[in-house]
Amino acid sequence: MLLLAAVLGGTGGIAFAQSLDKSKPYGRAAVGVVNTANGDEAAFQAIGRPGPNKKVVAHCDATAKCEVLVAAFSKGGQLAYGWPPQFVEVAAGKEMQLPTAPVTWSWQKDTGTIEVYVLFFAPGSKDSAELRTLVAAMQSPKSDTVTKLQMNKLRELIGRAEADKGASDRGAKADTTEVGGVFRMVVGFPWRDSARAVNFSPDKSGALIFANAK
Numbered sequence: 001m002l003l004l005a006a007v008l009g010g011t012g013g014i015a016f017a018q019s020l021d022k023s024k025p026y027g028r029a030a031v032g033v034v035n036t037a038n039g040d041e042a043a044f045q046a047i048g049r050p051g052p053n054k055k056v057v058a059h060c061d062a063t064a065k066c067e068v069l070v071a072a073f074s075k076g077g078q079l080a081y082g083w084p085p086q087f088v089e090v091a092a093g094k095e096m097q098l099p100t101a102p103v104t105w106s107w108q109k110d111t112g113t114i115e116v117y118v119l120f121f122a123p124g125s126k127d128s129a130e131l132r133t134l135v136a137a138m139q140s141p142k143s144d145t146v147t148k149l150q151m152n153k154l155r156e157l158i159g160r161a162e163a164d165k166g167a168s169d170r171g172a173k174a175d176t177t178e179v180g181g182v183f184r185m186v187v188g189f190p191w192r193d194s195a196r197a198v199n200f201s202p203d204k205s206g207a208l209i210f211a212n213a214k
Contacts (some may be wrong), residue, residue, distance in 0.1 A: 020197050025064035027090070027120035028197035031210040032057050032189055033107065041189035044116065048212055050107040057105070058086075058098045058118060059191040066090050066200060067128045069119040069135065070098050071154060072105070079151050080114040081107070087135035089123070103139070117158060118208045120200040127161045127205055161205050 020026055031044035037053040044056060058070045071085035079085070083105045086098045099105055121128035134153055141147045198206035 021199055022063075024199050025062065025066070025122070025201065026197050026199045027060060027062035027066055027068065027118075027206055028192070028195045029058060029060040029068075029070075029118040029208050029210075030191040030193075030195040031116045031118075032059065032191055032194075041191075043191075043194040044210055044212055045194065050110050052108055054107045055105055056083075056107045056116070058116060059095065059189075059195070060090065060098070060118060060120075061095045062090050062092060062120060062200075064092050065123055067121040067123060067125075067132070068096065068098075069121070069128075069131055069158075070116065071158070072114050072116045073155075074114055075112050077155060079147075079154075080116075081105070081109075081111065082147075084138050084141075085135050085154060087128075087132050114212055116210045118210070119158065119161060120198065120206040121161075122200055122202040122205075125202055125205065127157070131157050158207075161207070 032041045033044050033047040034041045034055050034057055035053050036055055041057070047054075056072070060068055060070075062068075066089075067087065068090050069085065069087050072080035072083050074080045084099070084103055086100065086103070088096060088098065088100065090096050121131075131154075134150060134157065138147070138150050138154070196208045196210075198208055200206035
């Protein structure tokens with residue numbers, strides 16, 4: 001992906017995802033753009049550019065309990081628009097939408113291409129503990145200097161994660177009708193239609209990357 005080298009700083013901790021194995025735990029995610037004036041939502045990849053009344057949201061669920069990191073980066077590897085990253089626990093079969101209140105990822109000014117990283121970790125995995133602490137600290141910025149140090153550390157930890165990477169144009173297409181064998185009624189934005197999926201395990205996290213249209 002365009003921004004991968006900038007975000008990971010040339011590290012080799014992330015490898016390309018293989019085909020999805022539905023017999024093993026997996027997570028799926030999609031990124032949407034919401035029009036805050038009327039509530040309409042469309043896939044991030046299709047919208048392409050920011051504009052008035054737009055905000056970015058990420059949807060995810062998983063077949064097994066997991067922890068999820070979501071972070072957005074600009075072309076230069078900086079945090080996109082200063083959006084604070086999100087780190088949450090996700091119960092099996094439960095849909096999550098991020099960021100959680102009171103955080104909002106407003107997307108109204110065009111500063112170029114951005115990529116949204118979604119990483120799935122098995123509970124208690126070696127990679128997730130430090131990320132959880134770091135992301136919690138980043139919710140209340142203390143100064144520009146501290147924020148820059150935290151951002152660099154975030155990029156380092158993402159690059160260090162032992163992950164299968166499924167890019168938005170390469171990752172396995174998610175099943176849009178079920179997760180964990182449970183069929184769900186789609187209300188509002190059918191995010192599963194544009195979702196991607198990746199396996200995760202205690203030894204290896206799963207990563208998906210979504211870029212806005214050029």
